Amino acid sequence: DQQVKQNSPSLSVQEGRISILNCDYTNSMFDYFLWYKKYPAEGPTFLISISSIKDKNEDGRFTVFLNKSAKHLSLHIVPSQPGDSAVYFCAASAWGSSNTGKLIFGQGTTLQVKP
């Protein structure tokens, strides 16, 4: 049972345009969401996060939107740059009794930004 899903394995956009990466989740206990970026031969690096008490969080060119009723979040990159080409993972967390913030990841979306 996959609790976090990224249904688009890949996305290709032109430099300067908007990239929109989508993520759906099924567990209503998730209360914190993160996006990670991964380049080949490197580990995932944190990009941006959002708490369930918010519906939007912005950091420079990156904005994450959360729609709790739809159990859907999206990452917007504007404007897209060739250096943004990477695999993007969505992750979700529910603050359980262990308080360790365990993350559940989606399968990832490979973004290609063409010059």
Added chain:
Amino acid sequence: DAMVIQNPRYQVTQFGKPVTLSCSQTLNHNVMYWYQQKSSQAPKLLFHYYDKDFNNEADTPDNFQSRRPNTSFCFLDIRSPGLGDAAMYLCATSSRGQGRRQFFGPGTRLTVL
């Protein structure tokens, strides 16, 4: 720079031959995680340590064990690797001060022959 280091980056082992993967961190984080990621799949949590407390995921095979001798180091032991254990193994750390953000190492690519 503070970081998470994984050694080796590439590991080749034979079917059934025990193998140990290593993770070290200079972040002084109290939580360390091991993930398995197979091609085009989501990273899957195997287990984690909260300080010295070991937390195993329910579906992690018994073939996978872990040791954390001190705050800085954590090891993943695969007792009898099978062909299905070939994957990228990612180590990550976190601490209360970082919220739920996890810091990842570069991973170890395990090949089983």
